[in-house]
Amino acid sequence: MTQQEFIAKIAPAAVADMKKTRVPASLTIAQAILESNWGKSGLTINANNLFGIKGTGTAGSVNMPTTEYVGSTPIKTSAEFRKYNNLAESIADHSALILNGTRDKPTRYHGVLGADYKIACQKIKEGGYATDPTYPQKLINLIETYNLHQYDVDKSGNSVDKKQPELKLELEQWEREAGLKAIDSLAAKGLLNDPAVWKQRLADDPAGMLTELPWLMFTLLDRMMNR
Incomplete structure (x- = not known):
């Protein structure tokens, strides 16, 4: 599958989900690219899991090797990751995570909702989604290189942050x-x-x-x- 084919495959689900949740489709697609290595990761192939979310999904779970950090020391281990019936379910779960946050902070990622893609990329990092300081710029580079922000505007010309x-x-x-x-x-x-x-x-x-x-x-x- 080429890069453009991968984008074309997940974009409709990202756009449909954006209309329900206001999570920018460009952010969803860029994260899916980065987290799944263009859909080539073992977790995506074996479990339709684009974002590395742990736990039990709509199709159960799958045990996969992973690297955890104790302080700054990487330790190879294994963990249960969510398994989905298809990629659309993975995208919906990703949006649910952004909407609901975590038990200790439900509004953790709300800065993403309805935001311009550059702001959304920064806010997802500030919410604690990733520790990599270059994470926002990596997402922005993907969005701009592959013109992913085009998916944040529907056919009527209304961007995600405008009234439907x-x-x-x-x-x-x-x-x-x-x-x-x-x-x-x-x-x-x-x-x-x-x-x-x-x-x-x-x-x-x-x-x-x-x-x-x-x-x-x-x-x-x-x-x-x-x-």
Whole structure:
């Protein structure tokens, strides 16, 4: 498998996961490249584990040799690593780790969420994911060399740190409906002339109208009470 083939293989899962979790896809892909040596590590081949996460995964676990450090002394040993049914499950578990952090510090990696890739690469290191002082720069180099930041922007042009378009549309629809109800209510009470004109203004400039309507309602109600 070539490097570009490896990126193409895991990118869809990284992007799909980003839309749910706000973990930048570029960060996920770069970490997967670095941690798994482009998918060639024994752990990835034997357990679909891209990130070296220990414990029991969706498909159990696998015992693999590893190097642990006692102080600055490396010691070769073995450990149980999580095994997954596929690479997408490994990516989802990686995002869950970033979202949930550790028991002692659940927000450990939250600086990554919705961040620009350069900030995300720094924040993942600051959260304690890696001790290598050059870890952020290694990730940034991968992202920029292989243009991985392209995966942080969806087809509508919205980057991961912007409001998702479907949520924005839902909010705008709710605001329009609330505005229409307010206009109808005022007109029914005889407090508003030409409701059709106000509705047209709401359609043309919903943000401006929704700012103006509360003031308008207060003014008209005040006039009614002081007749």
